[in-house]
Amino acid sequence: MRRYTTRLGAGLLALVLGLAACGGSPSASGPASDRGSGGGAGASRAAEALYAEVGALSGEQRRNQLVAKAEKEGKLVIYTSMTSDVADAVVQAFEDSFDVTVSLYRAGSETVLQRVLQEQKANFAGNDIVETNATELFDLAKEGRLAEYKGERRELVPDAGKFEGWTATRFNLFAPSWNTKLIDAAGGPPKKWEDLADPRFDGKLSMEVGDYDWYLTLYGWFAKQGKSEAEIDKIFADMAKGAKIVKGHTVQGELLSAGQFAVVASNYTYLVEKVKRKGAPVAYTPLVEPVIARPNGIALMKTAAHPAAAMLFYDWLLEEGQQVLADQGLTPSVPTTGKDPLEGVDVIPVDVEKVLSESDRWSKKYEAVIQGGEQVTK
Amino acid sequence: MAVMSTESPAAVIAPERALPPVPGRAARLWRALFAPKTLIMAAVAGIIGYLAIVPLYYLLYGTFFDAAGFTLSGFERAYSANGIGELITNSVLFAIGASTLSLVVGTALAYLNVRTDVPFKPLFFAASVIPLIIPGILYTVAWIFLASPNIGLLNKILEPVFGPGVLDVFSLWGMIWVEGLHLSPIVFLLMVAAFRSMDPSLEESALMSGATRWATFRKITIPLVRPAIVASILIMTVRSLESFEVPVLLGLQNGIYVFTSRIYFVLRTYPPDLAAAGALASGLLVVAMLGVLLGNRAGKNTRSYQTVTGKGFRPRPMELGKWRPLAGALILGYFLMTVVAPLAVLLWTSLLKFYVAPSVEALKSVSLDNYRELAGLSQAGTALKNSLFLGLGTATLVMFLMSIAAWIVVRSRVRGRGVIDQLAFVPLVIPGLVLGLALSFVYLRSPVPIYGTIFILLIAYCTRYLPYGMRYAVISMQQIAGELEESAQVCGASWWQTFRRVLLPLLSPGLIAGWVYILVVSFRELSSSILLYTPGNEVLSILIFEQFENGQFTVLAALGVVMVLTLVVLVTVAYKLGAKVGLRQQ
Numbered sequence: 001m002r003r004y005t006t007r008l009g010a011g012l013l014a015l016v017l018g019l020a021a022c023g024g025s026p027s028a029s030g031p032a033s034d035r036g037s038g039g040g041a042g043a044s045r046a047a048e049a050l051y052a053e054v055g056a057l058s059g060e061q062r063r064n065q066l067v068a069k070a071e072k073e074g075k076l077v078i079y080t081s082m083t084s085d086v087a088d089a090v091v092q093a094f095e096d097s098f099d100v101t102v103s104l105y106r107a108g109s110e111t112v113l114q115r116v117l118q119e120q121k122a123n124f125a126g127n128d129i130v131e132t133n134a135t136e137l138f139d140l141a142k143e144g145r146l147a148e149y150k151g152e153r154r155e156l157v158p159d160a161g162k163f164e165g166w167t168a169t170r171f172n173l174f175a176p177s178w179n180t181k182l183i184d185a186a187g188g189p190p191k192k193w194e195d196l197a198d199p200r201f202d203g204k205l206s207m208e209v210g211d212y213d214w215y216l217t218l219y220g221w222f223a224k225q226g227k228s229e230a231e232i233d234k235i236f237a238d239m240a241k242g243a244k245i246v247k248g249h250t251v252q253g254e255l256l257s258a259g260q261f262a263v264v265a266s267n268y269t270y271l272v273e274k275v276k277r278k279g280a281p282v283a284y285t286p287l288v289e290p291v292i293a294r295p296n297g298i299a300l301m302k303t304a305a306h307p308a309a310a311m312l313f314y315d316w317l318l319e320e321g322q323q324v325l326a327d328q329g330l331t332p333s334v335p336t337t338g339k340d341p342l343e344g345v346d347v348i349p350v351d352v353e354k355v356l357s358e359s360d361r362w363s364k365k366y367e368a369v370i371q372g373g374e375q376v377t378k
Numbered sequence: 379m380a381v382m383s384t385e386s387p388a389a390v391i392a393p394e395r396a397l398p399p400v401p402g403r404a405a406r407l408w409r410a411l412f413a414p415k416t417l418i419m420a421a422v423a424g425i426i427g428y429l430a431i432v433p434l435y436y437l438l439y440g441t442f443f444d445a446a447g448f449t450l451s452g453f454e455r456a457y458s459a460n461g462i463g464e465l466i467t468n469s470v471l472f473a474i475g476a477s478t479l480s481l482v483v484g485t486a487l488a489y490l491n492v493r494t495d496v497p498f499k500p501l502f503f504a505a506s507v508i509p510l511i512i513p514g515i516l517y518t519v520a521w522i523f524l525a526s527p528n529i530g531l532l533n534k535i536l537e538p539v540f541g542p543g544v545l546d547v548f549s550l551w552g553m554i555w556v557e558g559l560h561l562s563p564i565v566f567l568l569m570v571a572a573f574r575s576m577d578p579s580l581e582e583s584a585l586m587s588g589a590t591r592w593a594t595f596r597k598i599t600i601p602l603v604r605p606a607i608v609a610s611i612l613i614m615t616v617r618s619l620e621s622f623e624v625p626v627l628l629g630l631q632n633g634i635y636v637f638t639s640r641i642y643f644v645l646r647t648y649p650p651d652l653a654a655a656g657a658l659a660s661g662l663l664v665v666a667m668l669g670v671l672l673g674n675r676a677g678k679n680t681r682s683y684q685t686v687t688g689k690g691f692r693p694r695p696m697e698l699g700k701w702r703p704l705a706g707a708l709i710l711g712y713f714l715m716t717v718v719a720p721l722a723v724l725l726w727t728s729l730l731k732f733y734v735a736p737s738v739e740a741l742k743s744v745s746l747d748n749y750r751e752l753a754g755l756s757q758a759g760t761a762l763k764n765s766l767f768l769g770l771g772t773a774t775l776v777m778f779l780m781s782i783a784a785w786i787v788v789r790s791r792v793r794g795r796g797v798i799d800q801l802a803f804v805p806l807v808i809p810g811l812v813l814g815l816a817l818s819f820v821y822l823r824s825p826v827p828i829y830g831t832i833f834i835l836l837i838a839y840c841t842r843y844l845p846y847g848m849r850y851a852v853i854s855m856q857q858i859a860g861e862l863e864e865s866a867q868v869c870g871a872s873w874w875q876t877f878r879r880v881l882l883p884l885l886s887p888g889l890i891a892g893w894v895y896i897l898v899v900s901f902r903e904l905s906s907s908i909l910l911y912t913p914g915n916e917v918l919s920i921l922i923f924e925q926f927e928n929g930q931f932t933v934l935a936a937l938g939v940v941m942v943l944t945l946v947v948l949v950t951v952a953y954k955l956g957a958k959v960g961l962r963q964q
Contacts, residue, residue, distance in 0.1 A: 122822035247626040280732040
């Protein structure tokens with residue numbers, strides 16, 4: 001009997017291995033079974049037809065038609081990388097205005113991208129709208145998953161926020177920030193980006209391990225100012241000398257207020273603002289210029305199961321929603337009424353095209369900078 | 379075996395009359411195939427194979443194949459980084475240091491707890507689970523607040539004596555210290571189970587024959603628990619090679635890079651370099667496979683480790699005599715270091731608006747606002763409920779399946795049983811993100827509607843924690859002598875009855891330890907949960923991640939405190955229930 005059991009065990013194992021091997025290539029797209037809450041080529045055509053039809057309208061007529069259709073759909077699925085406090089405020093305001101129930105998936109931008117791609121490749125229409133970072137939206141657009149959006153609100157967004165397939169809704173601003181109790185001992189706050197390379201900040205400056213988009217944009221700006229590559233490399237090498245490298249902007253902000261270091265090179269201003277409002281001894285104004293802005297944006301899915309609700313949300317986020325974002329301390333992409341906190345401030349957008357096309361090169365170059373090692377030249 | 383006994387009388391009565399060979403064989407095959415034992419074993423083997431092979435296949439496919447076909451370019455990218463030599467040196471030193479520290483500390487504490495009359499026994503319980511419960515990110519940041527040269531509280535206390543910044547947590551030693559302490563509970567739980575099932579008469583004989591305590595410990599005790607020690611070394615090494623929080627939060631600051639920082643860099647680039655990440659994981663896989671092989675060789679002569687035999691015994695604690703105060707001091711010290719200090723920092727942080735070192739002035743700003751905010755979070759209740767469901771479900775399922783799997787591996791003679799052992803270890807080296815991608819790939823295409831439900835998380839958790847369950851179960855199984863099962867079967871018990879009534883109770887110290895471990899760590903699982911959850915299926919770890927992303931560090935600390943309290947209650951109940959079965963103490 002033992003022999004049979006033996007064979008049985010081996011056979012079962014072979015079966016399991018065989019089944020797994022028949023699974024096919026994990027990178028290939030799945031069978032064309034239409035699953036999910038709609039989905040498939042048919043839904044895609046229907047959604048795109050609606051986008052085109054409503055896209056031609058404007059003003060009240062457009063809004064009324066969208067509201068009627070969206071409330072009939074009754075539901076909206078958003079995938080976003082907004083932080084949850086912002087996302088909660090946005091969803092709350094939207095649900096208060098319209099009779100549409102929002103279902104929200106939140107994760108880091110890379111995870112949002114992975115999730116959408118996984119679902120789309122399997123013909124599973126999980127979401128109607130995606131709201132995330134520029135790089136991830138570029139990728140989705142390149143993969144042909146995003147639908148075209150036409151609307152008057154998009155025209156109000158500056159050119160640095162208008163892209164094929166998606167529109168910026170807000171900007172994350174990179175600027176130096178400092179601990180007000182420690183900065184005087186280090187000779188006062190930095191006034192320009194080059195100051196960060198000053199030896200007075202050795203051992204007192206912190207840099208973030210993943211901010212290569214900040215790095216390449218500032219690099220480009222330095223070049224435009226007429227600096228040679230050798231000069232720019234030296235500035236960054238001097239910054240990195242003695243710098244404390246931290247992973248994660250939140251931890252960086254927390255450690256800054258606790259006094260672990262005196263200056264942070266490239267934190268998001270809204271994160272610093274948040275701890276500052278709680279009374280922590282941190283500051284980022286007067287802003288070191290130019291402030292570097294990274295667009296975050298919104299896009300319609302081609303396969304949306306609730307296209308009208310999706311388009312309504314898009315319109316709304318670029319209109320009423322902009323104020324909600326501003327109230328949360330973010331920088332909206334459409335200048336809202338009232339005082340613009342960035343009036344007169346020199347702002348340059350992150351070079352998103354370069355981030356996308358030369359990601360590997362710049363990521364490696366920045367990695368070498370923060371390791372204080374040799375520069376990678378390609 | 380029951381099947382065999384029914385056929386023998388015929389052979390005895392009429393030895394000369396050979397049975398017609400064909401129908402007999404077929405009938406026996408038929409009966410063997412559908413015996414409950416065969417079915418159960420096959421099902422368990424199938425489940426393990428399925429859980430392990432799906433992500434492994436996905437990982438290896440992504441590593442070795444791209445659009446153009448077979449490629450090794452992932453390896454080239456992964457292993458040709460700047461300063462790879464230093465990277466390997468750091469990783470190896472870090473892994474050896476952290477696993478040695480956790481092994482020594484965990485084993486010593488387990489021994490003292492189970493086998494001696496050491497004081498403060500109730501503290502062990504807290505010391506064994508609390509560091510596991512505190513999420514890695516909080517535990518590490520708490521240590522920054524304690525031992526940073528600039529702002530560390532311990533440094534402030536030590537300053538008058540040793541000068542400023544005597545402790546530096548941002549060094550390789552600091553990393554080893556924090557990681558080693560954070561991992562030591564796993565060793566502690568494993569070793570407690572091993573020591574608990576050990577017959578002390580062997581040690582007593584050694585002592586009677588004139589061996590010193592130390593010699594007895596070295597020559598008798600340690601060799602007897604060798605399978606558990608080998609398993610601990612294996613898990614600890616792999617765990618510290620893949621540890622994320624400690625290397626990035628403590629190592630990066632002064633440029634100490636290890637493999638995980640590397641995986642972070644290759645997954646960060648756009649598009650994420652899954653092939654390079656897979657190549658790094660494959661390196662770990664080879665290390666782990668060799669480890670399992672060595673572990674099995676070490677445990678091969680299983681009879682030498684069988685300490686639970688037909689001979690009755692009662693584990694009786696050894697008297698420490700004059701060493702008792704010293705042991706007590708050691709335990710108090712360990713408890714202060716692993717539990718009180720980090721937890722106190724967290725508690726303090728959770729009462730503030732932003733972290734400041736404790737002072738009279740800071741004391742005035744203390745409030746419960748963070749807890750209020752936590753209570754106001756809309757998903758907090760759902761997340762707690764889901765995490766409980768997943769933690770209890772995963773722990774129970776995994777330990778049940780693994781106790782059967784351990785029987786197959788240790789006791790049965792099925793050919794290929796070693797493969798089951800190897801497969802059960804595979805998920806340990808698969809990065810959480812890759813596991814998430816593999817599962818979403820499979821279940822987005824499966825006709826069974828699992829994608830988008832909480833069950834996909836259950837599958838993910840069961841996969842991730844299978845290796846731990848397997849180690850806990852195998853070690854316990856190796857300690858139990860086969861004669862106990864044989865006696866049960868001689869008395870007419872079926873295989874299933876024997877398993878349920880004899881083996882499970884005897885295995886219970888190990889199974890409960892594994893259960894507790896899985897319950898606790900599944901509350902922390904993030905990397906695959908974040909990709910697989912759907913609105914309404916949030917878990918606590920996702921809430922932690924959100925608070926972290928939001929920059930709400932103080933709320934996060936409050937959440938950490940709440941998690942510690944919840945799990946301590948759960949684990950206490952589990953131990954109380956567990957004490958009713960299996961080997962009795964005293």
